Amino acid sequence: MSRPIFPHIPWSGEGSGPRILGINPWILDFAAFNLWSRPVGLLACLDMLRNSGARVSLMDCLDPTWEGVPWPKPGKYGTGHYPKEEIPTPAALDFMDRKFSRYGLPREKVREALAAMEPAPDAILITTIMTYWYPGTLDILDMCKELWPDTPIILGGTYATLCSDHADESGAMLLKGAMETPSNWAAVWNILGEPTPSLPMNAGLGLALDLYNEPTYAPILGSRGCPFTCDYCASHALYPDFTQGTPNTIIEAIQSEYDRGVRDFAFYDDALLVNPKRWLWPVLGTIQAKGLDLRLHTPNAMHIRSLTADTCQRLKQGGLHTVRLGLETTDFNNRNDVKLTQIEWEDGAQNLLDAGFNLDDIGVYILFGLPNQNLDNVEEAIGHVRSFGFRPHLAHYTPIPGSPMFQQARDASSHDIAAEPLLQNNSIWPCVPGGFSWAEANRWKLLMQGK
Ligand code: B12
Ligand code: SF4
Structure with missing residues (x-):
């Protein structure tokens, strides 16, 4: 796979099943450092879905491998800083005397790449790694709703699992816990409007790492x-x-x-x-x-x-x-x-x-x-x-x-x-x-x- 150039997000998978876009949102926080970070839960979901006939693609807002997006020089062994843009501190954190930023790919670049997706996704999965990173999740959720108003969007990961009452207010469909439990697996295929295939081998432990270019x-x-x-x-x-x-x-x-x-x-x-x-x-x-x-x-x-x-x-x-x-x-x-x-x-x-x-x-x-x-x-x-x-x-x-x-x-x-x-x-x-x-x-x- 060659290095991706904005705005191209490729589809991966041999099957003829639904096209599923996985998104790892930006980090919105006072500080963030990349300690070999990957959205492993989302990569596990995409691997299971692709092994069951779906076509998948990934927009990882923290992925430094896109061409045409400047990224701070990597640190030791691949760790390092993210590009950041200062943004207003959310009202709930207003008492803090610290700058608040969006870390990762520029917001407009992400929008441009999503808008150019051809064909458009049949469903979108959005993950959250830390509960308190939910503003990035909600931001990209709104972006997706605006781009594809009729496409089902599912939120999963730590925020959806541990703060489900709060996440429920987003209006998106929530999936609590691991995707590979029989009930969650069936729920996802139900949302996709397809019969539920059996869970693939290594469910929950295989990762769609090939969706990254030149990692x-x-x-x-x-x-x-x-x-x-x-x-x-x-x-x-x-x-x-x-x-x-x-x-x-x-x-x-x-x-x-x-x-x-x-x-x-x-x-x-x-x-x-x-x-x-x-x-x-x-x-x-x-x-x-x-x-x-x-x-x-x-x-x-x-x-x-x-x-x-x-x-x-x-x-x-x-x-x-x-x-x-x-x-x-x-x-x-x-x-x-x-x-x-x-x-x-x-x-x-x-x-x-x-x-x-x-x-x-x-x-x-x-x-x-x-x-x-x-x-x-x-x-x-x-x-x-x-x-x-x-x-x-x-x-x-x-x-x-x-x-x-x-x-x-x-x-x-x-x-x-x-x-x-x-x-x-x-x-x-x-x-x-x-x-x-x-x-x-x-x-x-x-x-x-x-x-
Ligand atoms: C590896 C790890 C790290 C790594 C890297 C994390 C990363 N990706 O960037 C490192 C070591 C850097 C790290 C750091 C920290 N971590 Co940490 N970390 C983890 C750990 C062990 C694994 C995360 C993971 O990838 N799991 C594996 C995947 C397979 O599981 P999963 O994400 O749950 O995914 C499944 C489901 O959630 C679901 N799913 C996931 N996404 C989606 C999306 C959709 C749409 C659907 C349908 C389903 C779905 O299906 C998946 C497959 O079954 C978790 C604990 C845990 N067991 O999860 C803590 C955890 C996430 N970390 C935690 C904490 C506290 C931290 C630190 C703050 C620790 C500290 N005090 O410094 C720092 C902060 C990092 C930062 N600010 O950048 C907390 C979360 C806190 C919170 N409020 O959310 C956790 C839960 C651990 C704990 N203490 O309980 N962490
Ligand atoms: S329960 Fe204790 S040993 Fe197990 S992951 Fe959590 S902190 Fe680590």
Whole structure:
């Protein structure tokens, strides 16, 4: 496939079924950085539909591969900034002393490309990755309604699933949860006005990655869901089961992107190191046996207590480069996540170093701004992580509907975070007394630098 030139959006698929356009909207936020981001849920939907006879196409408003659209110079391993345009801050966030922007392709370019689609889509699927990114979803929804007033439009993804009452007001059809549940699958084909085909093999785990032209990075999804239930996480509300794929399909996906020149791969799994014999070890072993010269990244964090010496060696030999660990806190007796003892943390950290990972490539997430959190503990954790030579990363707490801690977050917040998803944005420090302030943000920045 050659590089797409505005305004051409190609159709893909051999079948004679309906033409379905998938859209990943812009990010409308105070800040956004591309950490190997892809709308994986939408790509899974398009893959299932194409494998069942539909023709599909993709408008990813965050896709840097379009010719004729200037994009900031890529950063390390394919990560980087998005183009942005400052826009008015939504009224609900008016109290913030920060600029608000639309990140991604220019709005008019997107409109031009959609308007030029020939033939027009029979149905449109719009996804949302973060609940509080819904304004981008509603904006593109309006654009689609204006371009194709009679075409069915379905909203899905995190916002539609976790904030369904709010999303309902958009007037679009909503699909809550995974598309591959039998009832959702039937509902989609019903909307398309077609008989429901059986679900294709690998439903929910295959990704239509080929819809990107000349990509420099790709996501890997070997599993869905998580067997744990951490208080601050919505994984169970989004996907109640834990399902793992088979090594062959994952290896095929990696090989096919590798053959297109991709060298950076990011794992999107919630529980990458759980039951690794099932797919991760065979996948890493095959990468090594084939001598694939690639870099693996775990931006979504790995469980520290699974980092045995053997695991760290396999990860290193399989090509893991960017290591992110979920530490949460060093207050080991008072945790909201998968339990972790200080000994497990220190052993895991040492095993990583013994396996030969660079200190520079190891980042440790520390949660900041949990309801009623004593921020002295955060300061302590930063010092502790730095004493290992690792890089601390503050993960600002996001109150997520459907997570066990959401009610506690509502009680602690001075905002109505349940009624207005924009107020779930972690940039406002929704559960920190007094909220975000530049003075405090700068103080934390210096602490992170050890100053
Ligand atoms: C990978 C991941 C990341 C990656 C990249 C995400 C990306 N694409 O850009 C990284 C590590 C960068 C990341 C960062 C963050 N993340 Co994150 N992330 C995830 C994770 C683990 C997977 C997302 C995913 O792709 N899932 C896989 C796909 C297959 O599932 P799916 O999207 O649900 O899709 C299915 C259905 O929703 C449906 N569907 C989807 N779209 C559509 C559309 C239509 C029309 C239909 C019909 C159906 C449909 O069918 C799909 C197939 O079954 C989720 C948790 C999770 N398990 O989903 C959290 C999650 C989305 N992240 C979350 C958070 C909090 C964050 C951070 C704020 C963390 C922090 N404190 O820094 C940052 C913010 C990032 C930013 N501002 O850019 C929260 C969401 C918060 C919210 N309010 O919405 C989640 C839910 C995790 C949690 N803690 O509960 N994240
Ligand atoms: S935070 Fe991670 S380990 Fe905990 S439930 Fe969510 S995905 Fe699972």
